[in-house]
Amino acid sequence: MEMAIVMAREAGMDWIIHLDTDELIHPAGAREYSLRRLLLDVPDNVDMVIFPNYESSVERDDIKDPFTEVSMFKKNYDHLPKDTYFGLYKEATRGNPNYFLTYGNGKSAARVQEHMRPNGAHRWHNYMKSPKYDVRYLNLWSFSFLLVFSSQVQVNSGEMFLLNYLAICYLFSCSEIKLEEAAILHYTYTKFSDLTSRRDRCGCKPTKEDVKRCFILEFDRLAFIIASTATEQEMRNWYREHVVWTDKDTNLKLLRKGVLTRIYAPMAIIRGLKESGIFIDAVTSAKAHPKANIGLENNESIHTNVTAAQSTTLKEGGNDNSQATARKILEMIDVQEEAVPPMSPPGFLELMESALS
Structure with a gap:
């Protein structure tokens, strides 16, 4: 991922996204079904956007090509009302350990800029910037404090509202947002x-x-x-019980409640690309270039550019700038969080803890 950041900067990319081979992006909410359009609409002061993930819900145990055969997905907690999520949690979980089979904390896209680093596979981090928060998620205490503070100044109600708004935007300027409609489609255990x-x-x-x-x-x-200890028939029975959605009545109920959803656009796009021969052409083109040479060329290019950038920094800023940068990095080490791991969606235990806190 470190190399990908350098390559993205070399290519003049605006955004970088970590996406696995079993995932697709569903750019819902944009004026057109386009990731480019979706990211163009992101405000300039936002450095990172979080895509909540939806998880595939297969209806057969003989899927061969998930991207063209799977259309049903389980929505993320962030895209559901809490009462719906927890009210149907048991039926949606079907005896499995968590609401999702695998991770539930989404993936993110980040603007390509200086000092950016991956923070695990799910988030990005800029070690030269202090954390900022989306103003939509400020707690009531913070907002009340600003109201009380501004009330000490003799202003009318309209000016007071504007003052509070500007204060919030200044103190908590938004650098990270969570998308309310777009999602990562995770085709797991399909x-x-x-x-x-x-x-x-x-x-x-x-x-x-x-x-x-x-x-x-x-x-x-x-x-x-299970895969290491069971027979093939036992494995298939377990797979059908825990992964395959065979109960049509339950499926229909959860579809009507919004826990499950049908998404056909990616399926149609992938089918069209395959039928047009674009995928075959891409594979043929890739095979025509030895991987070793491609990797070597990229590594040499990246190493050369990184070294050149370091040399330029030293020449332009001298030791003072370098030492100042080093000091700032060291000062921020204590407040940096550990890499964000894959995490399951919240369960009843988290609900109880949240209610008691």
Whole structure:
């Protein structure tokens, strides 16, 4: 990801997004179904946008091409009313450890700029900027404090409102927002073979304790143990019970309540690209260039540009600028958060803790 940032800057990219091979972007909410349009509409003072993720809900156990065969998705907690989420939590979870099989904390896109670094696979971080907050999520206490403070000045109600608004925008200028309609579509465990593929690339023992070394999320751990200890028929039965949505009545109920949703646009786009031959042309073109040479050229280019940038900084600013930058970085180390891991959506325990706090 570090190399991707440098390559994005070299190419003059405006945004960078971490996306896995089992994910697509659903740019809902834009004036046209376009990621470019969606990001162009983001305010200039926003450095990062968070895409809540939706999780695939397969209806068969014989899926071969998820991007063209799966149309049903479970919505993220952030895109549902709380009463709907918790009211239908049990039915939506279906006996699994969490609401989603895998992660629920979305992915993000960040503006390509100086000092940006990946903060895990789900977020980005700029180590030369202090954290900022979306003004829409200010708590009531902060807003009340500003009201009381501004009330000490002799102004009319209109001026007071403007003063409070400007104070909030100044003190808590927005650099991160969460999109209210767009989402990451995560096609997870869409194929039965996903069980064995995860098993085959991990050397952990199939025990509850040892799998913690390889997997963060509980469902991944359970799936690995099943794939390592069960027969193929037992695996298929487990897969149908925990992954495949075979109960049409439940599906219809959750679709009507908005927990599940149908999304067809990505399916139609991928099918069109395949039928037009664009995918085949891309694969053929990639095979025509040896991977080793491409990687070597990129590495040399990146190393050259990074070295040149460092040399330019030293020449232009001298030791004073370099030392000042180093001091600022060291000062911010204490307040930096750890890399954001994949996290499950909130459950009943989190609800109780939130209610008591």
